Amino acid sequence: DQQVKQNSPSLSVQEGRISILNCDYTNSMFDYFLWYKKYPAEGPTFLISISSIKDKNEDGRFTVFLNKSAKHLSLHIVPSQPGDSAVYFCAASNDYKLSFGAGTTVTVRA
Amino acid sequence: DAGVIQSPRHEVTEMGQEVTLRCKPISGHNSLFWYRQTMMRGLELLIYFNNNVPIDDSGMPEDRFSAKMPNASFSTLKIQPSEPRDSAVYFCASSFSGHSGNTIYFGEGSWLTVV
Numbered sequence A: 001d002q003q004v005k006q007n008s009p010s011l012s013v014q015e016g017r018i019s020i021l022n023c024d025y026t027n028s029m030f031d032y033f034l035w036y037k038k039y040p041a042e043g044p045t046f047l048i049s050i051s052s053i054k055d056k057n058e059d060g061r062f063t064v065f066l067n068k069s070a071k072h073l074s075l076h077i078v079p080s081q082p083g084d085s086a087v088y089f090c091a092a093s094n095d096y097k098l099s100f101g102a103g104t105t106v107t108v109r110a
Numbered sequence B: 001d002a003g004v005i006q007s008p009r010h011e012v013t014e015m016g017q018e019v020t021l022r023c024k025p026i027s028g029h030n031s032l033f034w035y036r037q038t039m040m041r042g043l044e045l046l047i048y049f050n051n052n053v054p055i056d057d058s059g060m061p062e063d064r065f066s067a068k069m070p071n072a073s074f075s076t077l078k079i080q081p082s083e084p085r086d087s088a089v090y091f092c093a094s095s096f097s098g099h100s101g102n103t104i105y106f107g108e109g110s111w112l113t114v115v
Helices: none
Strands: A010-014 A019-025 A032-038 A045-051 A056-059 A062-067 A072-077 A086-094 A097-100 A104-109 B005-007 B010-013 B019-024 B031-038 B042-050 B053-056 B065-071 B074-079 B088-095 B110-114
Touching: A010 A019, A019 A032, A019 A086, A019 A104, A032 A062, A045 A056, A045 A062, A045 A072, A072 A086, A097 B042, B005 B088, B010 B019, B019 B088, B019 B110, B031 B074, B042 B065, B042 B074, B053 B065, B074 B088
Parallel strands: A010 A104, B010 B110
Antiparallel strands: A019 A072, A032 A045, A032 A086, A056 A062, A062 A072, A086 A097, A086 A104, B005 B019, B019 B074, B031 B042, B031 B088, B042 B053, B065 B074, B088 B110
């Protein structure tokens, strides 16, 4: 039962442009949402999070938007840089449990 | 500061053998998680410890899997006997507390291949 879904397995974007990654969830009990970034042969690293009581959180080039009524969140990366090429996982938290999406592979083209 | 440390990074073993994966969480963290990543199921939680006590092991696939946390700085995940379908990347992760909003930090993973 996939409670967190990332429907786009891959995204290709030109350097300097905006990357938009999307995530949908089904469980209304989730109270925190997180994005993790993963390079090959490494563990996921925390990128940015948002509480369910907010609708936007910004950290440098990264902004996460939450639409609770639609059970949808998105990650915006602007401007995209070659070092942003990685797999991005959306995750949702209910107490201690993190449920992960399947990931979106982002490729930033020079 | 050292992150979550896992060993071995890579393990190739024959079916039927015992496999032990090790984890040292970040100092000061009291919550420890074991996750498994496979192509089919993505990242899934196997077991969660809080203050060295197993709180949720509902994700452990079957009795062949066991996990221990004898102290705050060490945990093991054991598979006995191992099977080819256990081949996956096993991640250990830790956080300051188990509650939502506390960032979970992952180790680099143990890549297990059972042949």
